[in-house]
Amino acid sequence: MTVLLEIEGLGISFGGLRAVNDVSFRVNPGEIVSVIGPNGAGKTTLFNMISGIYKPGAGRVRLMGEDVTGISPHLLARRGMSRTFQNLQIFQSMTVLENAVAGYHLQESGSVLADLLGLPASRRRAAAAREGARQLLERVDLARAAEMEAGSLSYGALKRLEIARALALNPKVLLLDEPAAGCNAVETEEIDHLIAEVAASGVAILLVEHDMKMVMRISRHIVVLDHGEKIAEGDPATVSRNPKVIEAYLGTQAEDAHAHG
Numbered sequence: 001m002t003v004l005l006e007i008e009g010l011g012i013s014f015g016g017l018r019a020v021n022d023v024s025f026r027v028n029p030g031e032i033v034s035v036i037g038p039n040g041a042g043k044t045t046l047f048n049m050i051s052g053i054y055k056p057g058a059g060r061v062r063l064m065g066e067d068v069t070g071i072s073p074h075l076l077a078r079r080g081m082s083r084t085f086q087n088l089q090i091f092q093s094m095t096v097l098e099n100a101v102a103g104y105h106l107q108e109s110g111s112v113l114a115d116l117l118g119l120p121a122s123r124r125r126a127a128a129a130r131e132g133a134r135q136l137l138e139r140v141d142l143a144r145a146a147e148m149e150a151g152s153l154s155y156g157a158l159k160r161l162e163i164a165r166a167l168a169l170n171p172k173v174l175l176l177d178e179p180a181a182g183c184n185a186v187e188t189e190e191i192d193h194l195i196a197e198v199a200a201s202g203v204a205i206l207l208v209e210h211d212m213k214m215v216m217r218i219s220r221h222i223v224v225l226d227h228g229e230k231i232a233e234g235d236p237a238t239v240s241r242n243p244k245v246i247e248a249y250l251g252t253q254a255e256d257a258h259a260h261g
């Protein structure tokens with residue numbers, strides 16, 4: 001089977017702090033892999049290295065076998081990796097449809113001048129983007145909200161809109177940064193279904209998520225970080241029984257209790 005995303009020995013330091021050290025794992029087509037770990041474990045930093053926001057100090061990122069280490073996020077998007085952000089990147093005063101259309105801009109190779117002049121090729125591109133965006137909204141169950149202002153959507157719907165926008169690039173690999181953060185149980189379940197459906201279409205999904213129930217429910221494979229190191233990986237049942245994992249989580253609870261008590 002083709003490995004879609006391969007992380008090998010990834011590491012980075014900030015000043016003297018090793019935020020991530022020697023982390024390796026793979027994500028295959030159709031797989032949902034989650035990265036978990038206590039606060040400050042290095043999850044966001046790892047994500048930022050994979051998605052080209054930080055240049056790794058060590059290690060390689062391979063996308064469909066090609067070395068893409070340190071390539072900028074928009075070039076990665078064109079090569080088949082797209083991501084969502086923990087803090088929503090939705091344009092609140094635009095309509096839901098316009099937000100979905102915005103997802104197509106990264107894909108466009110035509111010139112800005114051609115767009116300004118309204119040349120036939122750019123008009124065709126705009127029409128295709130609108131049509132694609134409508135289909136995406138169907139897929140994330142937001143078709144009926146297409147003409148609404150994005151700012152008026154519920155939080156769960158906004159999260160689905162953000163996933164729709166990432167899907168506009170037709171990614172092979174999708175990185176989701178806390179897709180269920182701030183969502184209630186019903187919204188989380190809707191996002192669960194959407195992620196499972198996207199994975200079933202063959203996309204490799206990597207997610208960082210604090211909602212442990214969701215992680216255990218939907219992940220095929222879990223990578224556990226603590227203090228920047230990979231301390232365990234495996235299927236949900238194996239990982240949740242691992243003494244190192246239990247200790248890492250209980251350890252932070254004890255530190256928190258100490259800090260607050």
Ligand SMILES: Nc1ncnc2c1ncn2[C@@H]1O[C@H](COP(=O)(O)OP(=O)(O)OP(=O)(O)O)[C@@H](O)[C@H]1O
Binds near residue numbers: 014019037039040045
């Ligand atoms: N830009 C930065 N400069 C300096 N230190 C950083 C930077 N980004 C992260 N760190 C440090 O690196 C470590 C890992 O942080 P990171 O945010 O990746 O953890 P996390 O697992 O995502 O945490 P959380 O669950 O709280 O989001 C922490 O000690 C953090 O303080």
